[in-house]
Amino acid sequence: MEPIIRHTGVGVPLRASNVDTDQIIPAVYLKRITRTGFEDALFSAWRRDPEFVLNQPAYSAGSVLVAGPDFGTGSSREHAVWALKDYGFRVVVASRFADIFRGNSGKQGLLTAEVEQAEVERLWKELETVPGAEVEVDLESRMVRCGAVEAPFAIDDYTRWRLMEGHDDISLTLTAEQDIVDYEASRAAFKPTTLPART
Amino acid sequence: MSRPLTLAEKVWRDHVVAPGVEKDGQRSPDLLYIDLHLVHEVTSPQAFEGLRLAGRPVRRPDLTIATEDHNTPTLEIDKPIADPVSRKQVDTLRDNAEEFGVRLHSLGDDDQGIVHVVGPQLGLTQPGMTVVCGDSHTSTHGAFGALALGIGTSEVEHVLATQTLPLNPFKTMAITVEGTLKPGVSSKDIILAVIAKIGTGGGQGYVLEYRGSAIEQLSMDARMTICNMSIEAGARAGMIAPDETTFDYVKDRPHAPQGADWDAAVEYWRSLRTDEGAEFDTEVVIDADALEPHVTWGTNPGQGVGLGESVPWPQDFADPGDRDSAERALRYMDLEPGTPMRDIRVDTVFLGSCTNSRMEDLRAAAGLIRGREKDPEVRMIVVPGSQKVRLQAEAEGLDQVFKDFGAEWRFAGCSMCLGMNPDQLAEGERCASTSNRNFEGRQGKGGRTHLVSPVVAAATAIRGTLSAPSDVLAAHPA
Numbered sequence: 001m002e003p004i005i006r007h008t009g010v011g012v013p014l015r016a017s018n019v020d021t022d023q024i025i026p027a028v029y030l031k032r033i034t035r036t037g038f039e040d041a042l043f044s045a046w047r048r049d050p051e052f053v054l055n056q057p058a059y060s061a062g063s064v065l066v067a068g069p070d071f072g073t074g075s076s077r078e079h080a081v082w083a084l085k086d087y088g089f090r091v092v093v094a095s096r097f098a099d100i101f102r103g104n105s106g107k108q109g110l111l112t113a114e115v116e117q118a119e120v121e122r123l124w125k126e127l128e129t130v131p132g133a134e135v136e137v138d139l140e141s142r143m144v145r146c147g148a149v150e151a152p153f154a155i156d157d158y159t160r161w162r163l164m165e166g167h168d169d170i171s172l173t174l175t176a177e178q179d180i181v182d183y184e185a186s187r188a189a190f191k192p193t194t195l196p197a198r199t
Numbered sequence: 200m201s202r203p204l205t206l207a208e209k210v211w212r213d214h215v216v217a218p219g220v221e222k223d224g225q226r227s228p229d230l231l232y233i234d235l236h237l238v239h240e241v242t243s244p245q246a247f248e249g250l251r252l253a254g255r256p257v258r259r260p261d262l263t264i265a266t267e268d269h270n271t272p273t274l275e276i277d278k279p280i281a282d283p284v285s286r287k288q289v290d291t292l293r294d295n296a297e298e299f300g301v302r303l304h305s306l307g308d309d310d311q312g313i314v315h316v317v318g319p320q321l322g323l324t325q326p327g328m329t330v331v332c333g334d335s336h337t338s339t340h341g342a343f344g345a346l347a348l349g350i351g352t353s354e355v356e357h358v359l360a361t362q363t364l365p366l367n368p369f370k371t372m373a374i375t376v377e378g379t380l381k382p383g384v385s386s387k388d389i390i391l392a393v394i395a396k397i398g399t400g401g402g403q404g405y406v407l408e409y410r411g412s413a414i415e416q417l418s419m420d421a422r423m424t425i426c427n428m429s430i431e432a433g434a435r436a437g438m439i440a441p442d443e444t445t446f447d448y449v450k451d452r453p454h455a456p457q458g459a460d461w462d463a464a465v466e467y468w469r470s471l472r473t474d475e476g477a478e479f480d481t482e483v484v485i486d487a488d489a490l491e492p493h494v495t496w497g498t499n500p501g502q503g504v505g506l507g508e509s510v511p512w513p514q515d516f517a518d519p520g521d522r523d524s525a526e527r528a529l530r531y532m533d534l535e536p537g538t539p540m541r542d543i544r545v546d547t548v549f550l551g552s553c554t555n556s557r558m559e560d561l562r563a564a565a566g567l568i569r570g571r572e573k574d575p576e577v578r579m580i581v582v583p584g585s586q587k588v589r590l591q592a593e594a595e596g597l598d599q600v601f602k603d604f605g606a607e608w609r610f611a612g613c614s615m616c617l618g619m620n621p622d623q624l625a626e627g628e629r630c631a632s633t634s635n636r637n638f639e640g641r642q643g644k645g646g647r648t649h650l651v652s653p654v655v656a657a658a659t660a661i662r663g664t665l666s667a668p669s670d671v672l673a674a675h676p677a
Contacts (some may be wrong), residue, residue: 013306014499015523016523016524016527017521017523017524018366018399018400018499018518018524020499020636020638022617022636022638022640022641023637023638023639023640026640026644027269027617027618027619028618028619029289030241030242030269030287030619031241031270031282031284031285031619032284032288033245033248033287033288033291034245035245035248035249045639045640045644046289068520069400069520070399070400070403071432073399073400073433073499074335074431074636075335075617076240076242076333076334076335076349076350076351076352077241077335077351078242078245078333078353079352081351089392096400096403097403098400098403098433099403099404099433099434099435100335100349100350100351100430100543100573103351103354104351104352104353104354106355107351107354108353117520119616127552156367157224157225158219158225158227158228158367159224161225169353169357169365170255170356170357170360170361170366172252173230173357173360173361173363173365174360174361176216176217176230176363179216179217179230180216180230180361180362180363183216183232184232184362187232187461188464188467189460189463190329190456190460190461190463190464190467191234191325192234192235192304192322192323192325192454192455192456193261193262193454194235194260194261194262194263194264194323194454195260195261195302197302198321198453198454199309199310199321199453
């Protein structure tokens with residue numbers, strides 16, 4: 001995973017709360033078996049509207065999405081994160097994220113920066129006044145900056161460390177192999193197994 | 200004596216493989232062991248591909264089980280899947296299951312069905328377990344007192360490779376439901392009322408524990424409906440303490456413990472109840488006696504009201520975000536504020552999904568429609584949650600009740616809950632649906648969804664407008 005310490009890119013104001021993962025990527029795109037190439041799927045229903053923010057040239061190359069509260073609710077589809085990343089987003093800024101979406105983002109190197117809603121409003125205003133303005137997101141100091149707006153953001157320490165180091169989870173876990181083996185030896189005999197199959 | 204613990208904390212404690220480590224003021228997550236990993240075709244192909252690329256095996260195929268559900272057709276299941284992309288995804292699961300030694304229940308198999316219906320039905324879901332699946336409705340299994348988490352594809356790969364998951368601690372919320380449900384009010388109405396009360400983000404960071412006399416009176420099927428939609432309140436998981444109802448359900452199922460193992464298991468399961476004096480981070484109380492059948496008017500599951508109420512006025516919402524969201528929702532749903540919910544006419548009724556497709560759901564709906572006539576303008580689709588449910592329903596003659604009524608009786612799968620197979624709403628079509636999400640376009644591009652319980656779905660199919668069972672009993676004697 002590519003480390004992310006600081007990112008600067010065009011900010012995209014998405015004035016919508018409760019942006020669920022069905023909106024980020026509709027189910028029809030989940031039939032693919034690849035892990036990349038989902039850029040066309042991102043917000044595909046909303047992108048049919050010529051007024052939609054990503055259809056405006058100033059924002060179309062955006063890499064920092066600034067959205068309303070409860071971003072990423074609903075389905076656990078990690079494709080939502082892949083679609084955002086494939087489109088070119090590296091950061092989503094919002095005042096609240098759905099848990100599964102936030103977890104998926106951390107694993108794929110998409111930074112979810114939790115900022116007070118009042119600051120989100122100021123960022124929206126700034127990005128709408130100056131379309132194409134850049135947002136700087138600094139994971140080191142946990143700050144978001146755009147024009148005159150400067151706001152701290154929250155992210156848990158462990159995810160921050162992993163993002164900054166670019167660690168992948170499986171290799172980290174496999175360093176605890178002996179702990180896993182020991183735990184398996186202590187599991188209760190009554191726990192079910194799927195094999196051999198009984199029906 | 201150690202401090203009193205909640206149910207969720209006990210299950211967590213009993214699965215810690217390696218506790219998180221404190222370093223430079225940062226704490227890494229606990230590493231938890233996963234007892235059961237459920238797999239389906241949509242969120243697994245990239246995970247298996249990851250294993251292949253890294254040369255890793257599935258660590259515990261004997262704790263893993265797969266089924267085909269999201270893409271599968273519910274008609275003509277003996278023919279190849281028509282959509283080549285769906286077929287490819289299902290074929291990929293078959294190849295992966297074969298290559299990695301994972302048990303798979305394919306289309307046409309008697310144990311095929313929605314992953315969250317199949318696990319409990321086989322007795323693989325048991326109290327006190329950790330259960331994961333690359334599907335947010337994994338929370339369903341919490342009805343057994345299991346800690347059941349929906350995960351993303353990277354986590355699916357992680358569990359396949361290691362049978363563990365690094366997890367950050369959660370907060371706990373008690374949702375106490377006291378009293379007795381009125382006739383015609385069901386567990387679906389409880390959970391819709393909970394979501395309307397705490398909001399779609401109200402559960403974020405929490406594991407919910409549903410408790411109280413109204414919950415204790417519910418069957419396992421009804422409890423699964425409640426836990427299933429915990430995710431719609433934003434929660435990490437939902438749980439209900441195991442009791443005699445739970446043990447009776449699990450006993451004698453194919454993978455239930457037997458003999459001395461059964462006794463040992465029950466003794467352990469009894470110890471899982473939240474201790475006297477354990478503290479929850481948040482507590483919410485719901486009065487079961489006051490609940491009415493609940494329906495949604497908007498495009499998220501929190502946008503709902505009692506069936507006796509009307510479509511709300513956006514300006515009545517104090518929060519500007521909620522107001523915008525309501526305006527947008529009403530535009531999408533093509534509804535006028537002030538319209539009584541009972542006046543809303545639907546085109547389609549969908550009875551199915553991992554929320555409401557079990558025997559009790561089908562029996563309740565069939566009980567209401569038996570001997571009554573369907574509104575001729577309404578189409579009704581009934582999709583059992585699993586092939587076993589379908590077979591049982593047929594053994595009880597319910598399929599005939601549905602067919603006589605004019606409903607379509609289908610094969611098992613996720614179907615119109617999310618329209619990944621051909622079962623979709625047309626643009627502008629309005630549906631009373633027993634599923635879990637009323638998001639824009641969820642059931643088909645431009646489709647409009649009202650979430651309802653199985654008996655409200657049945658009453659609506661009879662009357663053509665959103666209706667309670669009591670409306671039917673009054674006006675349409677069988």
